[in-house]
Amino acid sequence: MAKVPVQFTLNGSERAEFVESGSTLLAALRDKMGDTSPKGGCLQGTCGACTVMVDGELRLSCLTLAETCNDAQIRTTAGLANGEVLHPLQRAFEDAFAAQCGFCTPGMIMAAAALLERNPNPDRADVVEAISGNVCRCTGYEPIIQAVLLAARANSTSAA
Template sequence: MGKTPVTLTLNKAERAGFTDPGENLLNFLRRGLGDLSPKYGCGQGTCGACTVLIDGEPQLSCLVLAETVSGKTVNTTGGLADGAQLHALQTAFMDGFAAQCGYCTPGMLMAAKALLDRNPRPSRDEIAEAISGNLCRCTGYAPIIDAILAATGQQVQG
């Protein structure tokens, strides 16, 4: 079996590459296209570190075959900032110390971005639900939820 061509929009730029049969999107993004922002956590879809947006929907890139995203739009944290201007979520995560080791941060940011794209003023419970597929071993989730609330301009309790 030969390599399969894949053409997609990655973080607002048309990109193309070749994938091996059965290669997951995470590996294709990291090795094939050089986007190191999605992290390899478990390779089994249980940790959320590899979360990306595919046509606006959060997906675990370790579970998506690379060949299935041809013609689609894929967004990673590598495309959140607008030039030197950080996205509000990135700023809120930094200001609120929502990243400790930082390994879960890319997946958390993308899950949060998908939520805010659907609902610009979510409640704490809605945020907790939206990031529930993303594991964090360091923060206890409170600073992450607070940062997401802060990015929306809502008052953070506490």
Template sequence: MKHDIQVTINGTSHQLAVPANRTLLELLRDDLRLTGTNKGCEAGDCGACTVLLDGDPVPSCLVLAVQADGCDVLTIEGLASGNRLHPIQQAFVDTGAVQCGYCTPGMILVSLALLRKNPHPDEAEIRGALSGNLCRCTGYQKIVQAVQAAAKEMP
């Protein structure tokens, strides 16, 4: 049996019919082809599938699509304006915080949620906010620097 849901994704409202066992991650990647949200551990451990659900970062692998009915979802595709990167994206590029890139969408969305709540976080607050997102390339230092740089750039 399919469920009818309404989800706003990156500002666009979608009416969708989804099976009960469809995760939000699968809905984004497989049905809507929004493949910027990466599939990692599928157990809520790695943060690669992070999206903002009503403004809060969540592991989309552990959200059923039916649970997102009526919600507002922001994925990495919703950040840039045309060819102009979001200040956090630009800061990640400029700082060298992107290596393989697998964790990057999740890292950037968590950073966005952090900076919206706390525009001037200290290093411990940044590391705390990012503690649910694993990166096996960078050693995190450049990522923390990128968030610090973005905090200065953002209005």
């Protein structure tokens, strides 16, 4: 199949690659650009492990064609930390023991990051709604909900 050029901004860096036409953004990120933070769980849009942000909106990278992302701003969990300083959500997931096997964690964190960007003070129902497209098979979700609420509190404390 013909290769097509794709060019976008990934976590602040300009990236360009040739990809198979029809291949997914997930494949481009993981196999071509070395960002393995989005995970391929089901590859059919049911688990949320591949969640990334495209131009500020949550997208399932396993269902997004790479060639539709030209000139887009793409963010993944790999770009959340500021050097050595973890993003408040990453710190909260660690503090709240919100990961066991860790496979859902990058997708959960992107879903939560999108929530906190549009609603810095979510309540429990908001958090449940925000992560309802992401499957976890270890934690029973409660520690993840607590971690997102913890990160929101940490944000509002540091902003005050």
